[in-house]
Structure formats: C-alpha cells, structure tokens
Amino acid sequence: MAIQLEDFAKQVLFGTSMEEKLSFPREEILDTKRSDPIKTPKQLSRPKHLVLREEGVKAGHPAQSKLIDERERGRLLHFFGNHELLATELMALAILKFPEAPASFRRGLLETLKDEQMHTQLYMHRMKQCGVEFGELPLSDYFWRSVSSMEDPLDYVTRLSLTFEQANLDYSREYGKIFASVGDRSTAGILDKIYRDEIDHVGFGLKWFRRWKAEGKTDWEAFRERLVFPLSPARAKGNFFNREGRSEAGLDASFIKDLEVFSQSRGRTPYVYWFNPDAERFAARNSSEGVDAGTFPVQKDLALLPAFVAKRDDILLLPRMPTSAFLGELKAAGLELPELKTYESEEEVSAPSLDRKLRGLRPWAWSPDSVLFFEENFSKLTRSKKPDTFWNEGIRALHSKAWAAAWAKSLLDHIPHEEWLAPTSAFAKLAENAQGLQRICEGFRSAGCSSLALKAPFGTAANGMRRLEADELIDERLTRWCEQTFEEQGGVLVEPWLDRVFDFSIQLEMGKGGLRALGYTRLLNNARGQFRGIVTNGFCQGLDSELVKFLMQRVQGRPRLYHWYESFVLPELEKELAAAGYEGPLGIDAFVYRSYDGRLMLKPVVEINLRYTMGRIALELGQRNAATSVGFFEVVSKAQIKKRTGQSLSEFCERQTAAYPVKLSEEKKPRIEEGTLALNDPQQAQGFLALYHVRRSFKELAL
Structure with a gap:
C-alpha cells in the first residue's frame, strides 16, 4: 500500500x-496525484500549546x-x-x-x-x-x-x-x-x-x-x-x-x-549615512547648483569614512562598492560595518529610494546638496520632517566662520574673564571689500601681529585659507582669490597668525535632549595650519609638563579644559543651535598658543563645523584601540606619497600594512593592539588614502 x-x-x-x-x-510515498496549488493558511495549524506568537521568546547568545x-x-x-x-x-x-x-x-x-x-x-x-x-x-x-x-x-x-x-x-x-x-x-x-x-x-x-x-x-x-x-x-x-x-x-x-x-539591520530602524565633503561650497552659494566637482576624487575615495561612525544596523550609501577582499580586512581587524549600498549615476548623484522606514538621514553635512540627495527619502522617516528642517537660513548662518568668530568674541565678553583665555583681539574680523581688507591687515600689524591668516567664511582649511607672512604684500594671485571670495561669499576673514603649540577639537552631538560632548581629540596640523592627522587615546601623551598642567589642572574635580567648555561654551552654543533648529553632529576646533610674552593661552573657538569631522572619525576609531594603545588617523594624497616615496597609493599602503600587521587583543571582543590599517580600498583609491596606525606607545607612532 x-x-x-x-x-x-x-x-x-x-x-x-x-x-x-x-x-x-x-x-x-508516491507523487502521482497533484492538485491545484494551495494558498498559505492565515494561521498555522498546531496543538494549542504550540501556537505561534509575534512576541515569542527569542534566543540570545548564551x-x-x-x-x-x-x-x-x-x-x-x-x-x-x-x-x-x-x-x-x-x-x-x-x-x-x-x-x-x-x-x-x-x-x-x-x-x-x-x-x-x-x-x-x-x-x-x-x-x-x-x-x-x-x-x-x-x-x-x-x-x-x-x-x-x-x-x-x-x-x-x-x-x-x-x-x-x-x-x-x-x-x-x-x-x-x-x-x-x-x-x-x-x-x-x-x-x-x-x-x-x-x-x-x-x-x-x-x-x-x-x-x-x-x-x-x-x-x-x-x-x-x-x-x-x-x-x-x-x-x-x-x-x-x-x-x-x-x-x-x-x-x-x-x-x-x-x-x-555583508551587514544589514536585523530589526532596528537604520540611520542612513552619506559622505559629501563639498558641503561648505554648496552652503556658500546656498544652492545645489553651480558648484563643480572639484573635490569629487575626495568624495569617491573617502566615501567609506562614515562607516566608522555608523552602527552595524545602519546604511551607508557609496558611489562604488569596495572589494570584498578589502572589506574582509576591515572585518578581520574587528571593525563592524553598516549595510553598504551604492547609488548608480555619477552625473545625477542622488540616494536610491529605500524600501523601509528610516530612523534618520545622516550626511557628512546638511547643505543644499544633501537635501537634494535625500529628496526621495524624507517621507520614509519615522519622525516626519520637511527639507527646511535640515537646511534653512538660520543653519546656513551657523556654517559661516564669520558667525563663529563673532559669537566667540561675544561669548568671551559675557563670561568671567580668565587670564589664560585669548583676548578678543585674537579673533578674526570680516572684510567686505578690498579696502576693508587692507585696513584690517594694517590694524593687526600695527598691533604687533606680523603674520596673518586670510580665510573664506565658508570653506575647509585645504581650500579656504591663505597665509600672509610678515610685511608680505597682497600679490596678484592672492588678490584674485580675495576678489573671488568677496564675490561668492560676501567677505574675507582676517585673523592673527598665532604661535600654536597644541591643536584639538571637541566632538559634539545636538539632539532633542540638547548638546552633548562626545570627546576631545588631539589634532596635528602642518606649519600652514592644514590638517595632518589626529591622535587617538593619547590626548596629552608626549607633551611637556607645562602644557599638560595648562590643559589638565583640576577645577571642581574636572580637568580645567573640559570643565570650562562644558560649563560656559556648550550651554551658550546649545541655545544658538536650538534657535536655528539644528540637530546632528558638529565639532569645535581650538588651539593653545604661546603669547608674545611667552604665556600659554587658549583660543577656545577657531571654527565651529556643523558636520561630521575627521576628529569624529578618529574619536570612533579610538574606541577600537586596546586599552593602552595609541592611534594616529591620517589622510594622505597621491601627490604627497609620490613626492615622499615615489610609490603609488596602493604600493605605499601595501608596504605600510606589511611592516605593521594588525594584532588584536585577546578579549571577548578583540580590539587593535598595534598595526596599520587602510580605511578605504587602496586598490580603488585614485587620489587619497585614509590610514589608521595603532601602536603600543605614543613614541612608536614616530610622528
């Protein structure tokens, strides 16, 4: 039978x-009788004690x-x-x-x-x-x-x-x-x-x-x-x-x-990240039109950087997918990545319409280009928001270095004076035309400031700053830059070039609950004040005792630096951000300098960047260091490597990672004890390479 x-x-x-x-x-068992296909039953037949429930017990890792x-x-x-x-x-x-x-x-x-x-x-x-x-x-x-x-x-x-x-x-x-x-x-x-x-x-x-x-x-x-x-x-x-x-x-x-x-959320509603490093230029014009792709190689090469801020359940949108071999190296180093998705066209850069509810949208910076990029996804947000929530005149004003300088001077005028704080004369002044620029430069020099920095109100250190040496005249090339900046941004900032001895940044997050300090990161800049890299887990390592005492002297049980920012600066900045309706990441760049009479002084606000920063990336990377290890995050260009070593980016990276292979700690969740790791795919990089060096001591970083 x-x-x-x-x-x-x-x-x-x-x-x-x-x-x-x-x-x-x-x-x-025969398969000779085949009836019409059935529909999936609405409820699965089972003994009463085995009925399924949506809230059934799930097994955690035991x-x-x-x-x-x-x-x-x-x-x-x-x-x-x-x-x-x-x-x-x-x-x-x-x-x-x-x-x-x-x-x-x-x-x-x-x-x-x-x-x-x-x-x-x-x-x-x-x-x-x-x-x-x-x-x-x-x-x-x-x-x-x-x-x-x-x-x-x-x-x-x-x-x-x-x-x-x-x-x-x-x-x-x-x-x-x-x-x-x-x-x-x-x-x-x-x-x-x-x-x-x-x-x-x-x-x-x-x-x-x-x-x-x-x-x-x-x-x-x-x-x-x-x-x-x-x-x-x-x-x-x-x-x-x-x-x-x-x-x-x-x-x-x-x-x-x-x-x-591969990574993707298993339930938590994701944030969606996107790297748009040209945001300041779009902010300057207050438009998503009319800005060329001058930094597109940076955007394409370093598009993976927000992955080190994102969580595993989030999404990062990329112009191209890194190779599986490279992603495997990151995973082997203990770096968990979010879900990676590509957007198709380089000519019309826009986010794909995502097929799920989204917790939030997280570009590198909110500006007209990111509003346009995410246009199809505002309706997917769990907490509905209109585009002007992310970009409006109030938020645009906060992007300006001119606003930051004026706000910092006003702040110092209204809080208790400290002898170790920079005077308001150390802050930038805005020139609105060539005559005003000449007058401000002469005023600073007559006050004893030999070298000056000229900055665009909107722009990064790489493309928005010029240095004017002692007694140097504004030549034809600098005149053209100033004229273009006057025309496009309405002014040029002028400030004294100070004898900087220690650069740092404060990484912050503005949310519904207010402004939070996430951490302090130590910046290394070159002689022209341009970004070199960031030290992680070594804020005061290798510094002389005078500087350490200046930074870390205890006030009310906290290092003076932290106490002062969190007591005076952040509460006032929170009010400005709330008034503009800004929510998201930001960073304050600052530095300690030596005054003309030899004293250490703090210039508490150099720039306020309403965006993710390289300091934020470094702060997150530092959490992957073993407890006693120190790291250094840097971005190097093809031209720098060619000049320094004669090698291509991929050759340079291969030699660095071979000389310093990654070694992990023997913890339940291993962290990096030492090694050099590429943070973007060296086989795809055309102009820029992000590297993270971890060593067991600060001296081994050889900075």
Whole structure:
C-alpha cells in the first residue's frame, strides 16, 4: 500500500497533534496525484500549546556559565525545537504550494522534511530531559512569517535553504562547541548531527537555486536581489562565521567572502549615512547648483569614512562598492560595518529610494546638496520632517566662520574673564571689500601681529585659507582669490597668525535632549595650519609638563579644559543651535598658543563645523584601540606619497600594512593592539588614502 506525497504534506501542515506533525509513513510515498496549488493558511495549524506568537521568546547568545544549568539548556533547546518544527511545516507547505515543481525537487523536499522531523524529535526529547516541556515558553512566528509568503520554488530555496538553513551552519556548530565545553556531550552530539544534515540541505537548495536564478547573475547577485526586506543576507549567518561548512555545501569562495562582510539591520530602524565633503561650497552659494566637482576624487575615495561612525544596523550609501577582499580586512581587524549600498549615476548623484522606514538621514553635512540627495527619502522617516528642517537660513548662518568668530568674541565678553583665555583681539574680523581688507591687515600689524591668516567664511582649511607672512604684500594671485571670495561669499576673514603649540577639537552631538560632548581629540596640523592627522587615546601623551598642567589642572574635580567648555561654551552654543533648529553632529576646533610674552593661552573657538569631522572619525576609531594603545588617523594624497616615496597609493599602503600587521587583543571582543590599517580600498583609491596606525606607545607612532 502507498500514500501520496500531497496527502502526507497535508497531514504535516494541517495536523493538530505532534503525532501528525512528526510521524513519517512506513508505506511507499508516491507523487502521482497533484492538485491545484494551495494558498498559505492565515494561521498555522498546531496543538494549542504550540501556537505561534509575534512576541515569542527569542534566543540570545548564551553565556557559557548559564548553560551549566540544565533548565537553561532546555530553554535554548526549546527555541531550536520550534525552528525545526517550523522548517518541517514550511517544507510541507512548499510541496502543496508548488505542485508543478520538478519531481526530483519535490522528492528532495520530502527527504529534508524527514530530517527536520527527526531534528524536532531529538530536541523535544533532550529538552524534556532538561526539565522543559515543548510549548511551555511562547513560540515566535518570525520564521513562518519570513518564509511562508514564498511565491515560487526559487523563493523557497532562497529564503529557507540559503538563508535560515545556511545560518544554521554557524549556529549548530557554535552551540555544539558551547554545549561540549560545559560537558553536555548529548546535546553536542545532536547539534553535530544537525550540522552535518544542514550541509546537505544547503547543498540541495543551492543546486536548485543555480538552476532557477536569473541568467547572467552570479550566485551572490541573484541571492541579494531575490531576498525581500526584512530578509537580507545578514540573516544567512550567525555569530561565528563558518567558511568550511559553506564550502562543503558547495558555495563558492566569492559568495562566501561577500556574505562574510555583508551587514544589514536585523530589526532596528537604520540611520542612513552619506559622505559629501563639498558641503561648505554648496552652503556658500546656498544652492545645489553651480558648484563643480572639484573635490569629487575626495568624495569617491573617502566615501567609506562614515562607516566608522555608523552602527552595524545602519546604511551607508557609496558611489562604488569596495572589494570584498578589502572589506574582509576591515572585518578581520574587528571593525563592524553598516549595510553598504551604492547609488548608480555619477552625473545625477542622488540616494536610491529605500524600501523601509528610516530612523534618520545622516550626511557628512546638511547643505543644499544633501537635501537634494535625500529628496526621495524624507517621507520614509519615522519622525516626519520637511527639507527646511535640515537646511534653512538660520543653519546656513551657523556654517559661516564669520558667525563663529563673532559669537566667540561675544561669548568671551559675557563670561568671567580668565587670564589664560585669548583676548578678543585674537579673533578674526570680516572684510567686505578690498579696502576693508587692507585696513584690517594694517590694524593687526600695527598691533604687533606680523603674520596673518586670510580665510573664506565658508570653506575647509585645504581650500579656504591663505597665509600672509610678515610685511608680505597682497600679490596678484592672492588678490584674485580675495576678489573671488568677496564675490561668492560676501567677505574675507582676517585673523592673527598665532604661535600654536597644541591643536584639538571637541566632538559634539545636538539632539532633542540638547548638546552633548562626545570627546576631545588631539589634532596635528602642518606649519600652514592644514590638517595632518589626529591622535587617538593619547590626548596629552608626549607633551611637556607645562602644557599638560595648562590643559589638565583640576577645577571642581574636572580637568580645567573640559570643565570650562562644558560649563560656559556648550550651554551658550546649545541655545544658538536650538534657535536655528539644528540637530546632528558638529565639532569645535581650538588651539593653545604661546603669547608674545611667552604665556600659554587658549583660543577656545577657531571654527565651529556643523558636520561630521575627521576628529569624529578618529574619536570612533579610538574606541577600537586596546586599552593602552595609541592611534594616529591620517589622510594622505597621491601627490604627497609620490613626492615622499615615489610609490603609488596602493604600493605605499601595501608596504605600510606589511611592516605593521594588525594584532588584536585577546578579549571577548578583540580590539587593535598595534598595526596599520587602510580605511578605504587602496586598490580603488585614485587620489587619497585614509590610514589608521595603532601602536603600543605614543613614541612608536614616530610622528
């Protein structure tokens, strides 16, 4: 006597007892009767004590100490058992939904279903031995919701075989080792059996996936395209990535590498990041039009930098995808990355319309170009906002160095005077035309300031500053720059060139709850005041005692520097930001200088940058340092490296990283003890390379 495959699948799917769900026929199973495809049932038939719930118990990563307790083991096995039962039911559903699928595919489904029945029984028996009855804890329906909406057999193998069963190549092996380590050989043996079966199941799905996927697509491309949010490749892996098992299942090396470095939110609503370093130029013109792509190589080369601020559940939009090999190096160094997505056209740069709710939009800086870039995604925000929330005349005014200088002078006029603070004469003055520029320069020089700095109100140190040496006249070249700046930005700032001995920045975040200080970073600039790099975890290391005392003298239990900013500067700045409606990152650049009479003085505000800064990147990178290690973050150009070494960027990077390979600490979450790491792909870099050097002591940085 024989039984039809279709009838057996109905017994499993619609059965209301565990006997119906888990008994496998002794009779021959035929596949000669094929009815019309069924629709996915609205509610899964199960015994009452095994009903699924959206708020069902989820398993966290178990502490080894907890699993010494038998009942804790049983709770974990309860979670696993539900997954195996769901896999059994989903395979029965696939048999009934896709009657026209090839006979060999349906026969393979039957064999994997039989394995899943056995896995469920093994877990049920073992959890009972641990004192836990199947069904005594709430059961999550996430697995069912994610797979049961499948529309064709390709959906089935993509979602179940290549996503959830592939993830089990990691989980079954990891937990097997954990159970073995606490002496539970019985459970470890069950997990080893399941691990071996999952290799076969993934291999089965992969065979059919390759047969049915879109022609001309790689396995990875087809896999990514076929998954529908909230499913993503991130769901196809566990806590500890198992390359060996995937290779045994037949996945090729490139797929395995791409999956290993892939990241996407598993539930938390993401922030979306984008690197737009030309923001000040768009801010200057108050328009997204009419600015050439003068720094586009910077934007293209360094587009990955916001990844080191973002969290794993966030999204970073890139003009091009770094190679998997490079992303693997970052991962091996312990740097977790957000989900990386590319935007297509270089001519019309705009964010893709993202298919989910978004917690927030995070460009490098808000300016007209970033408002235009994110135009299609404002409606996706969980807290609805209009574009003028991010960019308006009030926020534009705060971008100006002229505003920062005037605000800093006003601040010093209204707070208690300290002899170690710079006088207001040390701050910039705004010249609105050539005559005013000449008059201000003469005034500073008559007061004893021999060298001067000329700055554009909107602009970075690299493209917005000129130095005028003692008695140097404004030549034809500088005159042209000034005339252009007058025309485009309405003025030129002039300030004394001071004898700087220590540059630093304060990294801040303005939110609904107010302005927060995140940390203080030590900047290294060249002789012309242009950015060289940033020291991490070594704010005062290598400084002479006089300077350390100046910075760190205790006031009300806090270093004087921190106390003064957080007591006087930040509360007043918070008011200005709130009045303009600004929320997001910002940084204050400042420095200590030596006055004409030899005293150390603080110029508390040089610039206020309403954006992410390289200091913020360095601050985040410093958290990846081992406790006693010191780091140095720098950006080098192709021209600098060519002049210094005669090498290309990739050659220079290869020699640096070979000379100083990354070594991680032996912590549960390893951090970098020493080594040099590229932060953007050296094989793709055309003009700029970001490097992070970590050493065990400040002296070893050789700055």
